[in-house]
Structures are given as C-alpha cells and as structure tokens.
Amino acid sequence: MRNIFAxxxxxxxxxxxxxxxxxxxISPAGNMIGFQKKYPDRFLNVGVSEQTMIxxxxxxxxxxxxxxxxxxxxxxxxxPFEMVRNDICYQNLPVTIVGMGAGTIYSTLxxxxxxxxxxxxxxSIPNMNIIAPCDPNELVDVVNFCCSKSKTPIYLRIGKAxxxxxxxxxxxxxxxxxxxxxxxxxxxxxxSFGPIIKKAFDLRNSLRAQNISSEIYSCHTxxxxxxxxxxxxxxxxxxxxxxxxxxxxGGLNTIVKEHAYENGYxxxxxxxxxxxxxxHCYGSQDDLLDKHNINTKKIYQNIMRxxx
Amino acid sequence: xxxxxNKKMNRLLKAKIRxxxxxxxxxxxxxxxxxxxxxxxxxxxxxVDCIYNRLKKNVDKFVLSKGHAGILQYVILNDLGIxxxxxxxNYQKKNGFLGVHPDYGSPGIMASTGSLGHGLAMVAGMALxxxxxxxxxxxxxxxxxxxxxxxxEAALTISSLKLKNIIAIVDNNNLQTSTWATDPHPTLxxxxxxxxxxxxxxxxxxxxxxNDIYNKIKLRSLKKPFALxxxxxxxxxISFMKNVPKWHYRAPNKIEYLKAIKEIxxx
Numbered sequence: 001m002r003n004i005f006a007x008x009x010x011x012x013x014x015x016x017x018x019x020x021x022x023x024x025x026i027s028p029a030g031n032m033i034g035f036q037k038k039y040p041d042r043f044l045n046v047g048v049s050e051q052t053m054i055x056x057x058x059x060x061x062x063x064x065x066x067x068x069x070x071x072x073x074x075x076x077x078x079x080p081f082e083m084v085r086n087d088i089c090y091q092n093l094p095v096t097i098v099g100m101g102a103g104t105i106y107s108t109l110x111x112x113x114x115x116x117x118x119x120x121x122x123x124s125i126p127n128m129n130i131i132a133p134c135d136p137n138e139l140v141d142v143v144n145f146c147c148s149k150s151k152t153p154i155y156l157r158i159g160k161a162x163x164x165x166x167x168x169x170x171x172x173x174x175x176x177x178x179x180x181x182x183x184x185x186x187x188x189x190x191x192s193f194g195p196i197i198k199k200a201f202d203l204r205n206s207l208r209a210q211n212i213s214s215e216i217y218s219c220h221t222x223x224x225x226x227x228x229x230x231x232x233x234x235x236x237x238x239x240x241x242x243x244x245x246x247x248x249x250g251g252l253n254t255i256v257k258e259h260a261y262e263n264g265y266x267x268x269x270x271x272x273x274x275x276x277x278x279x280h281c282y283g284s285q286d287d288l289l290d291k292h293n294i295n296t297k298k299i300y301q302n303i304m305r306x307x308x
Numbered sequence: 309x310x311x312x313x314n315k316k317m318n319r320l321l322k323a324k325i326r327x328x329x330x331x332x333x334x335x336x337x338x339x340x341x342x343x344x345x346x347x348x349x350x351x352x353x354x355x356v357d358c359i360y361n362r363l364k365k366n367v368d369k370f371v372l373s374k375g376h377a378g379i380l381q382y383v384i385l386n387d388l389g390i391x392x393x394x395x396x397x398n399y400q401k402k403n404g405f406l407g408v409h410p411d412y413g414s415p416g417i418m419a420s421t422g423s424l425g426h427g428l429a430m431v432a433g434m435a436l437x438x439x440x441x442x443x444x445x446x447x448x449x450x451x452x453x454x455x456x457x458x459x460x461e462a463a464l465t466i467s468s469l470k471l472k473n474i475i476a477i478v479d480n481n482n483l484q485t486s487t488w489a490t491d492p493h494p495t496l497x498x499x500x501x502x503x504x505x506x507x508x509x510x511x512x513x514x515x516x517x518x519n520d521i522y523n524k525i526k527l528r529s530l531k532k533p534f535a536l537x538x539x540x541x542x543x544x545x546i547s548f549m550k551n552v553p554k555w556h557y558r559a560p561n562k563i564e565y566l567k568a569i570k571e572i573x574x575x
Contacts, residue, residue, distance in 0.1 A: 020437070044436070044469075046465055047465075049461040049462075049464070049465055051425075051429060051457075051458040051461055051462075052429040052432065052458065052461040052462045052465045054429070055426060055428070055429025055430045055432070055433065055458070055462065056429050056430070056432050056433035056436065056462075056465070057433060058419075058429075058430045058433060059419075059429065059430040059431060059432060059433020059434040059435070059436070059437065060433040060434070060436060060437045061433075062412075062418070062419070062430070062433070062434055062437075063433070063434050063437035063438055064437065065437045067433075082423060082426075083426065083429070083458075086420060086422075086423055086426060087419075087420075087426055087429075087430055090412075090420055091412040091413075091419070091420050
C-alpha cells in the first residue's frame with residue numbers, strides 16, 4: 001500500500017502544484033524517492049519531530065497548500081495528538097494525516113508501534129474524517145480524493161506492503177462516505193475495512209464449500225459512516241460478521257452495534273475486534289490476531305454454528 | 309540628526325499614547341467579564357502594538373502563540389478597524405464569537421492558539437509555503453511557553469530550513485500562571501543563548517520600549533530566523549498588578565479598576 005500511495009501521490013503532484021508531503025524520519029521508498037528528487041521544494045523530512053510535522057501541515061494549508069503528513073500510524077496520530085486536534089481539526093484544514101502500518105501490522109515491534117485504538121481516537125475528534133481502504137486499488141481512489149476533493153481533515157489509515165487486491169472486478173465504485181459491496185451473497189454479511197478484509201475472502205471460500213453464500217463490504221470510510229447503506233444491510237441479512245484490526249471500542253464494532261440498536265435490528269452481529277488489552281506478544285500479524293480470537297478457523301466454526 | 313531624533317521621539321510618543329489607550333480599553337472590558345488574562349496582556353502591549361502599528365505590512369502575518377493575551381490582539385484589531393465595535397462588545401458573551409483565546413477565522417486572527425507550543429510550527433509551515441520571500445511572519449511566545457518541547461522542535465526545524473522571514477518575540481515577563489518561570493525551571497535562562505545555539509540570530513530588548521523593540525527587529529541580520537527576547541513586567545505598569553501572579557487571570561473589581569485607570573492617566 002505504501003508504494004501505491006507514493007506512486008499515486010507523485011502522479012497527482014505533477015498536475016497539482018499545491019500538494020506537499022511532510023514525512024517524519026521515514027525512509028522514502030519507491031516513488032517517494034522520485035517525489036523527493038523531482039519536487040524537493042514540496043517534500044520535507046522534518047526528522048523525528050512529529051508535533052512540528054503536524055503543526056507545519058496546518059501552516060502550509062493556511063497558505064493554500066494541500067499537505068500530507070506521512071509516517072507510521074502511531075507517530076502520525078498519537079505522538080502529536082493535540083496538534084492533530086487543535087491545529088488541523090479545530091481549524092478544520094484539509095490536511096491528510098497518513099498513518100502507515102496501522103493496527104497490528106508491525107507485529108514484531110511491540111505495543112509501542114501498534115495502533116489498536118486509532119480509529120476510536122480519530123473518530124471522536126469533530127471535523128475529522130477517516131478512510132481505511134481495504135486494498136491498493138481502493139487506495140488509488142482514496143489518494144485521488146484526498147489530493148483534490150476533500151475539504152476536511154482526513155486520517156488515512158493504510159497498511160504497509162504486499163497487500164492483495166480484492167476490488168479489481170468490483171462493480172460498485174469507490175465513493176467517499178459509502179460502504180462498498182465487493183461481493184454479493186445471501187446468508188452472511190461480512191463488514192470489514194483495511195487489509196484484514198482478506199479474512200472475509202478466505203471465509204467466503206470456505207463457506208461456499210458448505211453452500212453458504214456471503215456478501216462482503218469494504219467499510220472504507222469510517223467517518224462519516226454510511227448509515228443508509230448499513231440500514232440496507234440490516235434489512236437483507238440476519239447474520240452480520242464484523243472483522244476489524246482495531247479495538248472493540250470505538251471502531252466498526254461500535255459503529256454497527258450502536259446503529260443496530262437505534263434501528264431495532266433483530267438479527268445477530270458477531271464481532272471480531274481486538275480486545276481492550278495492550279498487546280505484549282510477537283510473531284506474525286496472524287499470531288497477534290489469534291491471541292485476540294481473530295482467527296479464520298474460529299470465525300468459520302462460529303458462523304457454521306450460527307447458520308445451522 | 310536633530311530631525312531624525314525628533315521623528316523617533318514622535319514615534320515613541322505616539323506608541324505610548326496608543327498603548328495607554330489599549331490598556332484602558334482592556335480595563336474597561338474587564339468590568340463586563342468574569343475574568344481575563346490582564347497580566348500577560350499588559351506585558352505584551354508595546355510588543356503587539358509595535359508589530360501591528362509599526363512593523364507589519366499587509367502581506368505579513370502575525371500569530372499570537374501566547375493565545376491567552378487574545379484580548380490585547382482584539383483591542384488592537386478593533387483599533388485598526390478589523391474587528392467591529394459590536395463584536396468586541398460581545399467578547400466572552402453568549403452571542404459573540406471572540407473568546408479568551410483567538411480563533412482561526414475571526415477577523416484578523418491567523419491561527420487558533422491557547423494551548424502553548426503550537427504557534428511556532430504553524431508559522432514554520434506558513435513560511436515554508438510562502439513563495440514571497442519578503443513576506444514576514446511575526447510570532448509572539450511567552451517565556452513559560454518555552455517549557456513546551458514542541459517549541460524547540462519547531463525552533464530547530466526553522467533554523468534547519470533557514471526560514472529567515474520568521475521573527476519570534478518572547479514576552480519575557482518571567483511569570484507564569486502560578487509561579488516565577490524559573491521556579492519549575494531554574495535553568496530557563498539564558499533564553500537568548502538557547503535560541504542562538506539552535507541556529508537563530510538573537511537580540512534582547514526592553515519590551516516596554518517601542519523604539520527598542522522596533523530597532524532590534526529592524527537591525528536584525530536577515531541571515532537567519534530571528535528571536536527577540538523582550539524583557540517585560542507582567543501587569544505593567546499598574547503598581548498593584550506588577551509581578552503579582554493572581555493577575556494572570558483575575559479581572560479587577562471596581563475600586564481596582566478606577567485605581568488602574570488613574571495610574572495610566574498619570575503616566
């Protein structure tokens with residue numbers, strides 16, 4: 001995802017001279033190097049100074065630029081939190097804060113490098129919008145949106161590298177603020193966002209073998225959330241499965257359940273979210289997710305029990 | 309030589325008259341609100357007056373990083389016709405849009421401040437975006453604000469980027485909300501050498517002398533970002549407010565108000 005992000009941003013920057021990127025001590029890879037070389041006057045590594053990175057993005061925006069702040073998600077959102085809140089969101093500036101390697105992606109680096117509550121935190125800031133594309137293809141549309149159309153602060157939550165594409169043949173186009181149906185089905189509905197959506201596709205295949213059909217949605221815009229789209233999901237399905245690489249507090253789990261209550265939804269909602277616990281284990285991302293019961297096999301067994 | 313000297317005296321006199329007017333206006337407003345940051349506003353009067361009335365061109369920007377002196381900025385913007393009388397009248401009121409701390413979007417306000425340590429990085433971003441190298445960015449910080457790490461992050465970045473069109477003034481009144489600035493940080497001084505070691509040009513001045521503020525800024529080297537450490541007195545020039553911590557936030561009662569007005573009239 002980070003390579004696609006850099007590639008698309010570079011392409012947009014050729015046309016749009018207002019685009020400015022600030023990074024905080026992150027080694028530029030791929031097209032980010034190209035951006036840096038071609039437009040040194042619109043690329044800045046501020047060093048290990050995240051508060052300054054965010055404050056400067058506010059200042060750049062006030063002078064008419066379209067800035068992007070880019071670093072590992074924990075340092076993009078948590079470290080400079082008050083600058084994100086006051087300088088960007090309180091002043092309602094169209095700055096995109098890109099949190100790379102979000103959730104549990106940096107699975108061997110320990111809890112200081114994981115963002116299991118970033119959406120919860122970002123969602124509660126007025127004016128802040130949140131986008132978490134599920135694959136590199138979706139990210140292309142998101143970058144285009146952030147470069148020209150967005151009028152508010154955005155927290156863009158992306159993965160790292162090597163993510164698969166799931167939306168290549170998707171009929172439903174990416175649209176800001178809308179949930180996006182990627183596959184159609186009738187028995188189970190999967191709601192997810194970000195690269196963890198892969199688990200929904202794995203499950204879809206296993207379920208299909210049992211003649212259970214499933215529908216998958218990429219809930220890429222976590223704020224503002226597409227409550228109308230969700231209403232349609234409530235109408236169609238009696239079983240909804242949420243899979244997210246995020247705490248059960250304040251993310252998709254909370255969004256869907258709050259709205260289910262308000263709508264009097266009578267079906268079942270099963271959530272696979274991270275527990276409200278710091279993560280002190282290491283290994284692959286799947287090893288970490290497994291500790292929090294986000295395990296494809298367990299989800300499959302649970303769904304089978306529910307549909308029988 | 310004599311004409312020049314007269315001109316300077318004339319400018320100083322005019323500044324003194326304006327500053328008296330601003331202080332009296334703040335005192336007048338203090339009588340209709342529960343509290344306002346009068347001490348830190350009074351210490352900055354000559355500095356902010358000098359920026360708006362003597363230094364700043366239309367294209368330049370000024371950010372009040374020590375946002376708690378917002379009332380001072382409003383009073384000067386009102387004097388310049390940028391903030392309307394009726395809006396100033398509604399300061400801190402139900403139907404008004406001017407609160408204690410400046411809000412981005414209010415007339416003449418370039419950034420929302422109030423939480424200390426935010427202004428310098430925002431000004432760095434503004435200066436970086438500006439293609440007009442003659443455009444200057446003035447910023448006023450408090451000395452207590454220098455205890456925020458973000459100030460030094462931004463100070464380092466500004467000198468690394470050679471943002472020479474940034475002029476930072478530190479209101480060195482040596483008092484913060486509750487104590488002397490040196491109580492929590494006995495090593496706060498020397499402030500000028502700290503900025504110098506961060507790659508800035510620095511100077512010190514009497515923060516209550518408009519000509520000294522003006523001259524030190526005008527005579528800066530133009531080779532580096534510039535920090536001016538302006539020595540001031542919190543609550544200046546009111547005898548019972550000077551250097552008394554409670555006047556950081558408190559509004560004077562009627563008797564105190566009348567006494568303060570009398571002292572200003574007798575200056």
